[in-house]
Amino acid sequence: MEQSASREIELATASTNNEDQNTQKDADISGGNEIINDDLVIEISKIVKRTEFQLLEDCRIYKLPRFLRKWNEEAYTPQVISIGPFHHKNPRVKAMEEHKERYFRSFMKRSERNFEYLVGTVREMEERIRGCYEVTIDLTSDSFVKMILLDACFILELLFRRSSLSLTSHDDPMVVEPRASAVMVDLLLFENQLPFFVIVKLQQLAFPSLSDALFFKNIFSYFDVFTDNIQYRQPNPSAKIGHFTDLLRTFMLPSHEDLPERVIEHPKLLYSATKLHKAGVKFKPGNSERSFEIKFERGVLRIPKLEIRGVTEVVTRNVMALEQTRYIENAHFTDYFVFMDYLINSRKDVNLLVKKKILVNYLGDNNAVMSMINNLNKGIVSETARVDYVKLYKELNGFYEKSWHRWMATLKNEYFSTPWRFASTVAAIILLLLTFIQTTTSLFKKG
Numbered sequence: 001m002e003q004s005a006s007r008e009i010e011l012a013t014a015s016t017n018n019e020d021q022n023t024q025k026d027a028d029i030s031g032g033n034e035i036i037n038d039d040l041v042i043e044i045s046k047i048v049k050r051t052e053f054q055l056l057e058d059c060r061i062y063k064l065p066r067f068l069r070k071w072n073e074e075a076y077t078p079q080v081i082s083i084g085p086f087h088h089k090n091p092r093v094k095a096m097e098e099h100k101e102r103y104f105r106s107f108m109k110r111s112e113r114n115f116e117y118l119v120g121t122v123r124e125m126e127e128r129i130r131g132c133y134e135v136t137i138d139l140t141s142d143s144f145v146k147m148i149l150l151d152a153c154f155i156l157e158l159l160f161r162r163s164s165l166s167l168t169s170h171d172d173p174m175v176v177e178p179r180a181s182a183v184m185v186d187l188l189l190f191e192n193q194l195p196f197f198v199i200v201k202l203q204q205l206a207f208p209s210l211s212d213a214l215f216f217k218n219i220f221s222y223f224d225v226f227t228d229n230i231q232y233r234q235p236n237p238s239a240k241i242g243h244f245t246d247l248l249r250t251f252m253l254p255s256h257e258d259l260p261e262r263v264i265e266h267p268k269l270l271y272s273a274t275k276l277h278k279a280g281v282k283f284k285p286g287n288s289e290r291s292f293e294i295k296f297e298r299g300v301l302r303i304p305k306l307e308i309r310g311v312t313e314v315v316t317r318n319v320m321a322l323e324q325t326r327y328i329e330n331a332h333f334t335d336y337f338v339f340m341d342y343l344i345n346s347r348k349d350v351n352l353l354v355k356k357k358i359l360v361n362y363l364g365d366n367n368a369v370m371s372m373i374n375n376l377n378k379g380i381v382s383e384t385a386r387v388d389y390v391k392l393y394k395e396l397n398g399f400y401e402k403s404w405h406r407w408m409a410t411l412k413n414e415y416f417s418t419p420w421r422f423a424s425t426v427a428a429i430i431l432l433l434l435t436f437i438q439t440t441t442s443l444f445k446k447g
Helices: 002-036 038-049 096-110 115-124 126-130 141-163 179-186 196-206 212-222 244-252 273-278 312-326 332-343 347-355 366-376 387-401 403-415 419-446
Strands: 282-285 295-297 300-303 306-308 359-361
Touching: 096 141, 115 126, 115 141, 115 196, 126 141, 141 196, 141 212, 196 212, 196 244, 212 244, 244 312, 273 282, 273 347, 273 387, 295 387, 312 332, 312 366, 332 366, 332 387, 347 359, 347 366, 359 366
Parallel strands: 282 300, 306 359
Antiparallel strands: 295 300
């Protein structure tokens, strides 16, 4: 018994010693890992401690997804001036920082508030402004506030100078082409934006006598290349406008109450412009004040006039990118260019639409227009469609598929398209009838 008890004590002691040794080894290993992982722990702690800004519902400024950007990188990248943080450090636009400061000095000479007050105002809004951007902005508070203030004041000063002809100087690089147009386009780029509420707030503080109505009208007039064919309507006070890209889209669409209903349907127009034309569809420029209202009545398809300029693709792509990220369920702007893509499959389709004055081609090359229209919708996703477009597609497809329409159109185009053809066709018919009558008469006489 004593030997058995002694043996148990030895085993217990050995077990305890082994546990102590294992514990020491774990401690040594742990201690080594702590030393090895010090840098990683510090790096991760920065992530944990970093302030997270809640994205605002009424103002979201995104980095463009790669699946959209890859189709035309340059169309989404500012060429002359950066606005906001996404392209702030781009060396291509660094030269414009000096012009921003020059405009800021001019702005402050007219402002009814001193710059200290405006700095304080932007600083009070800093958290809200940061919350508009999809990604965390790696700028100190001072650098961020300075950037926002200079960018906003540059925009306001630019709008003021454009609306005041007496202040427009041909010595100002901002009004000399092609830079003036390049700046205007850059201010509409999807990633190159300031929250609109910042611009409005500084405008109201610096120049309280300027009404909101006149302020919006000045913006509308500044972007006249894109708003020239649109009747001006001041946005509804309750409309939530995120930034300039959003505002341009708002100008182009009817009021919220007049927007067409949408359905979860993916219709397709199966026939191009030339095919529809050969089937008897007549094309005429639309006379509606609404940019994208297309009507098909009594065989006549009315489409609003579209002017194609060198900057059309850039601006169109950026507004469509906005709809892909912000208005995917209400992509009215995208709907129109999807329709045009269906309509144009060859240079002949462009030729027809130019001839009918539906397309105004300032590019001078109809092949370039075809390529632009056909490439706009690459990577684009549609979740819903305008109910009036769904009806339109069905009516156009049905019209083409009725053989009677194609037969009548062929008869008209081949035999009645010109006075000479008409006359010769009528003469041939008369001759045919006379021959038939003569033959019939002869048969009766023989009988």
